[in-house]
Amino acid sequence: MQIKHVCVVGGAGFIGRHVVHQLDVAGYKVKVLTRRRESAKHLILLPKVEVVECDLTHDAALHDALQGCDAVINLVGILHQSRRATFERIHGDLPRRLAGMCKSLGIKRFIQVSALHASSAAPSSYLRSKALGEAALKASQLDWTVFRPSVVFGEGDNFLNLFAKMAKLLPVIPLALPTARFQPVWVEDLAKVIAASVNNLHTYQQTYDICGPRIYTMKQLVEFAAKAVGKTPRIIGLSSRLSYLQALLMEFLPVQLISRDNLRSMEIDSVSTHPFPELFGITPTALEAVAPYYLAGTTPRADYLRYRVTAGR
16 A cells, blocks of 8 residues: 555654655655644644644544554654653653554554664663664564664754853863764754655565764764864863763753763664665765754854855865
8 A cells, every 4th residue: 555644753853843844745645743733833834744732641632643644653752751751651652552553543554763772681771662662563563664863963953052052151061971982863864764764665674773974972073063163162071980970960950961871871882883774875964064054053154054055065
């Protein structure tokens, strides 16, 4: 059956809005489920997109919202848990519930965005919970595909933008686990492979690592973001013990920037030995080709970078 109507759960978020745009361009009819319709106002104007408010914790509401769809893409994820939104509930239980509803509604196609190195044996609750979601799908008898990205960058991300803000505000940055390694992938590249997989039978029952073309340490990424905004803070790499102490103290802040569980995830380098999947015909975009453009903001340098991007240089 040719899939025409796709439901994107968590489509109003950073990755979601790029996925929805790619699906819209590809001609799919898209239903975006979100807790607050206001948070998805940037998607409402897209011609084939319907935005629906839905309480994802309410089974009846979620079941009703999925009706009439041919496929489901689940992008819901959190980096920090709370009493109400735990990793297990969001990353493990929600995919299991969605898979069960899809089966009862006759929806066969399911795409899940997980995380690189998700495993039941992983050191962090975050990665273990992502593995729970994958296991639920693989036991569901649906036509599933799992994407496991490294850290995702792009305009509006909470990754490089956070480092840039720190560089603007702090002359000295005490940096946790400075040698932890990442292989960042551009959000547009991730969105393109997700959209391209919807009707691709070759992607069924497959798991893909999705990473960029280059590996960086945490310190290199902070230096990169600082340079993009014209700052040169002193970066002091913390030992493992001091890194965990810093994270413990930050867990008591009103806005959580990093937690001890985040550091446990970083104990496993977020890099892959697998190349970017050739199946999708995409050459992954380098960080240097995109990130300076959105990090620089409204400055003469940013205008120059925009010109270069527009000119394809």
